[in-house]
């Protein structure tokens with residue numbers, strides 16, 4: 078199973094308009110990242126989980142867990158992906174607790190630190206950063222999870238937390254790339270290795 082965590086530092090935790098995804102705390106960045114994580118040309122990957130940590134107002138932090146093998150009626154365009162996130166946020170705000178808003182989509186109150194802590198013991202946590210080890214030299218373990226920032230990146234406090242937990246750092250190249258591009262490169266590397 079491939080796993081990704083996207084720390085979306087401004088993403089709204091309230092209802093939002095599908096006509097203004099950038100205005101919803103850069104929901105467009107999130108949707109493009111989900112697209113890169115889940116889709117190949119002829120359909121959905123069957124082996125990928127993605128966690129989106131929504132840290133924007135008014136109700137931070139919510140985590141949405143998406144499982145590519147279970148989601149239904151998703152298509153790769155940003156607006157469609159955003160519509161499923163909107164449903165999840167609205168259902169959470171109505172029901173609270175741990176809510177399965179649709180098959181393969183679970184939303185709950187959980188912040189980044191709590192999410193990382195829940196995975197730390199059984200999963201190889203990997204932080205994506207240009208200063209890390211070249212992905213081409215990197216050894217992935219059986220269970221791994223790749224952590225990325227959004228357009229703003231990972232703040233210093235979070236970097237310190239990741240360092241404290243000895244989270245490994247890998248780079249996908251010499252430039253600072255879009256989150257969605259980084260995910261596409263990781264998926265490509267894993268595909269080439271047959272992981």
Ligand SMILES: C[S@@+](CC[C@H](N)C(=O)[O-])C[C@H]1O[C@@H](n2cnc3c(N)ncnc32)[C@H](O)[C@@H]1O
Pocket residue numbers: 204205206207208224225226227228229230231247248249250251252253254255256259
């Ligand atoms: C658009 S970038 C963030 C830009 C932000 N201004 C910064 O400097 O951190 C989004 C995320 O992609 C990842 N990233 C970008 N370039 C990378 C690279 N060359 N190698 C590994 N990860 C990278 C990082 O996790 C980053 O937080």
